[in-house]
Amino acid sequence: MGTQGAVVAFGHIHHLYVREFSGLTLANISSASNPMDGDTHAKYGVLDWKAPDGWQVEIMRVEYDIAAERSELELRKPLWWESLSQMLEGERVSG
Numbered sequence: 792m793g794t795q796g797a798v799v800a801f802g803h804i805h806h807l808y809v810r811e812f813s814g815l816t817l818a819n820i821s822s823a824s825n826p827m828d829g830d831t832h833a834k835y836g837v838l839d840w841k842a843p844d845g846w847q848v849e850i851m852r853v854e855y856d857i858a859a860e861r862s863e864l865e866l867r868k869p870l871w872w873e874s875l876s877q878m879l880e881g882e883r884v885s886g
Contacts, residue, residue, distance in 0.1 A: 797815065800836060800838060801819055802819060805822040805825045805826060807819050807834050816848060818848045819836075820835060820850070821836065823855060824855070824860060824879055825875065830852065832853055832855055833853050833854070833855040834850060834851065835853075836848055836850055836851070861876050
C-alpha cells in the first residue's frame with residue numbers, strides 16, 4: 792500500500808513530533824491530556840502550505856487547566872481515573 796501525499800498527520804500517541812521518513816513528513820499533531828513528553832500544555836499542529844518549499848508543520852502549545860480536568864475525573868470516576876489523573880501531571884504510570 793502506498794501513500795500519495797507529502798504529509799501524513801495523525802494523533803492519539805500523545806508524544807508530538809514532526810519527522811521526515813521515506814520522502815514523507817510524519818506529524819503527530821495533537822494531545823490535550825496524558826502528556827507522554829512530560830509537557831502539560833495542550834498541543835496541536837498547524838499545517839501550512841508555503842510555496843515553493845511545500846508543507847510546513849508547527850506544533851503549538853497552550854495552557855491547559857489540569858486542576859479542572861483532575862476534578863472532573865475525581866467527580867465522574869471513569870475507568871482508570873486515578874492513573875489518568877497522574878498522567879495529567881506528566882507522571883509515568885506503569886502497568
